[in-house]
Amino acid sequence: MTTISTTPPDTSALGLENEHGAHNYHPLPVVAASAEGAWITTDTGERYLDCLAGYSALNFGHRHPALVAAATDQLQRITLTSRAFHHDQLGPFCAELAALAGKDMVLPMNSGAEAVETALKLARKWGHQVKGVTEGRATIVVMDGNFHGRTISIISFSGDAEAHDQYGPYTPGFRSVPYGDVDALSSAIDSDTVAVLIEPIQGEAGVVVPPAGYLHAVRETCTTSNVLMIADEIQSGLGRVGTTFACDREQVAPDVYVLGKALGGGILPLSAVVADADVLGVFTPGTHGSTFGGNPLATAIGRAVVEMLATGEYQARARAMEPILRERLDALTGRGLTGSRVVGLWAGIDLDPALGSGREFCEALMRRGVLAKDTHGSTIRLSPPLMISEEDLAWGLDRLAEALEELRGTVVAD
Ligand SMILES: *Cc1c(COP(=O)(O)O)cnc(C)c1O
Numbered sequence: 001m002t003t004i005s006t007t008p009p010d011t012s013a014l015g016l017e018n019e020h021g022a023h024n025y026h027p028l029p030v031v032a033a034s035a036e037g038a039w040i041t042t043d044t045g046e047r048y049l050d051c052l053a054g055y056s057a058l059n060f061g062h063r064h065p066a067l068v069a070a071a072t073d074q075l076q077r078i079t080l081t082s083r084a085f086h087h088d089q090l091g092p093f094c095a096e097l098a099a100l101a102g103k104d105m106v107l108p109m110n111s112g113a114e115a116v117e118t119a120l121k122l123a124r125k126w127g128h129q130v131k132g133v134t135e136g137r138a139t140i141v142v143m144d145g146n147f148h149g150r151t152i153s154i155i156s157f158s159g160d161a162e163a164h165d166q167y168g169p170y171t172p173g174f175r176s177v178p179y180g181d182v183d184a185l186s187s188a189i190d191s192d193t194v195a196v197l198i199e200p201i202q203g204e205a206g207v208v209v210p211p212a213g214y215l216h217a218v219r220e221t222c223t224t225s226n227v228l229m230i231a232d233e234i235q236s237g238l239g240r241v242g243t244t245f246a247c248d249r250e251q252v253a254p255d256v257y258v259l260g261k262a263l264g265g266g267i268l269p270l271s272a273v274v275a276d277a278d279v280l281g282v283f284t285p286g287t288h289g290s291t292f293g294g295n296p297l298a299t300a301i302g303r304a305v306v307e308m309l310a311t312g313e314y315q316a317r318a319r320a321m322e323p324i325l326r327e328r329l330d331a332l333t334g335r336g337l338t339g340s341r342v343v344g345l346w347a348g349i350d351l352d353p354a355l356g357s358g359r360e361f362c363e364a365l366m367r368r369g370v371l372a373k374d375t376h377g378s379t380i381r382l383s384p385p386l387m388i389s390e391e392d393l394a395w396g397l398d399r400l401a402e403a404l405e406e407l408r409g410t411v412v413a414d
Contacts, residue, residue: 013043026359028366028373035062038388040371049396051365051372053385055203056235056346058266060308061385067265067304074300082291093299096306097272100244101257105280107273108294108302112234112260113149115271118288119197119230119258120153122273124173125282127194131226138194141227143179147204148197148232160376180210182217189221195228195256196221200246203235206379207341207348215250222255228279234260234271239386241344242319244309249343255279265305270298314386318344321393325382328397336404345386351378355407364403370396 009015013031033043038061040048053059060067074089081087094106107122109115123140127133147163148154155163156170177184179202189196200215202208222229231237231254236246238259243249245257256279260271273280292298308314322344329340329347340349351361358374365372374380384393 028362028371030366030371037061037063038385038392046369048366048369048371049384049392049399051370051382051384051396053383054266055261055373055381056238056240056383057261057264059239059262059314059386060265060305061387062266064265064308064387066308067267067301070300070304071265071267071297074297077296079297080292080295083289083294087296089296089299089303090294093294093303093306096303096310097259097263098274100306100309101274102253103257103274104277105275107280107283107288108299109271109273109290110269110292110298111149112258112271113151113154114290114293115234115258115260115273116148116154116197116232117151118273119232119256120195121288122256122275122279122282123195123197123228123230125287126228126279127192129282130278131194133192133194137192138173139190139192140174141185141188141193141196142174142176143198143202144176145179145202145205145208146176146197146199147202148199148234179205179208180214182214182221185218186221186225189225189227193225193227195230197230197232199232199236200249200252201236201241201343201346203346203381204375205348206350206375207343207346207381209341209343213250215247215252219252219254228256229254230256230258232258234258236346238262238305239309239314239318239344240346240383242322243315243344246343263302263305264298265301267301268298270302272302317386318346321345321386321388321390324390324393325397328394328401332401332404336408345384345388347382348375349380349382351380351404351407353378355404355411361403361407364406365400368399368403370399370403 031043032040034041038050040050097106109118124138127138128135142157144159153171155167157174157176158164175188177188219229231247233245247254257274264270325347326342336352338350338352340347358378358380362372362374372380
């Protein structure tokens with residue numbers, strides 16, 4: 001087909017992306033060129049405060065010196081072996097991460113979704129081999145409003161139409177129950193149930209915190225029913241909520257942790273499934289794997305991440321920022337916000353839908369130098385890097401209050 005165009009093609013980075021990149025995202029129109037700590041600089045030199053932090057993949061900020069040093073050092077030595085051979089970073093990484101989680105073993109993967117898939121396979125195999133469930137009959141209970149990634153099996157049990165629809169046929173074997181409802185969970189479990197997969201706090205749903213005591217009750221239910229409790233801590237874990245894991249807030253130890261995002265230090269994808277040997281031991285050579293999983297470069301960075309978390313410094317920072325964030329957001333309830341949920345340095349804020357969509361609010365924030373992302377509808381998530389200074393956080397919250405005023409003004413003016 002020949003088209004006669006009078007406008008020259010847009011060869012800017014953004015233009016090329018629009019033309020040649022698949023449109024499976026709708027990014028804000030800023031083009032990052034460099035970043036440091038909590039700040040992103042664009043290709044035209046503007047600076048923005050990063051209040052998304054890669055959905056918590058950048059908990060330690062952009063290019064943290066200790067993480068860049070670990071990566072640079074490893075780049076000079078060896079980056080990839082595949083798991084066909086041993087390398088000198090994998091053993092220490094597994095031991096150090098297992099110790100952080102209080103478990104025996106680690107199975108490293110790459111993306112979060114892959115780690116969730118690994119945990120699902122693990123649960124089915126454990127169910128068959130250890131619990132004695134007939135092969136092909138295992139069920140896994142999941143929560144309404146969940147987000148666990150984008151693979152076929154995972155979206156098979158997503159209630160989000162955009163994530164789910166038109167990708168059938170779907171993977172069977174999942175039952176979804178209301179989040180926060182212990183009775184519904186108990187009713188969904190039967191003798192063929194092998195696991196409960198749960199986000200201790202639902203991130204994509206809008207930082208939804210379950211009722212106090214719920215995780216504890218989930219733990220009890222799993223123990224009594226001989227079902228694995230799998231905690232997807234990909235977004236909630238690794239310091240974000242003021243503890244190493246979100247399950248720690250209720251002193252709950254799941255059978256299986258699923259980790260990702262911040263584990264790679266914001267440098268590389270690195271995920272992991274962490275559990276005791278009586279569970280993770282069901283995997284034997286050839287039964288599961290990944291070419292890049294546990295590679296030297298990623299695990300060297302992962303070791304530096306674990307070392308930083310072992311000090312407790314980042315968890316303490318998130319705890320210290322929580323009251324500041326809560327106080328400032330509470331003051332905006334009724335003044336543009338209908339409510340907010342704060343846990344550690346993480347907030348889900350609900351914009352009054354009369355003022356506009358979450359997207360429009362993020363655009364107003366962007367015009368003021370703050371980058372954030374709507375989760376869905378009128379809900380916006382704030383998850384700045386945990387190393388953000390109190391001053392920068394206050395600056396960002398001032399801009400947020402201004403953006404709300406702007407949207408309120410527009411509505412009043414109509
Ligand atoms: C982001 C996320 C995932 C998926 O991780 P990817 O690296 O994007 O595959 C899974 N679970 C939760 C809770 C997440 O936030």
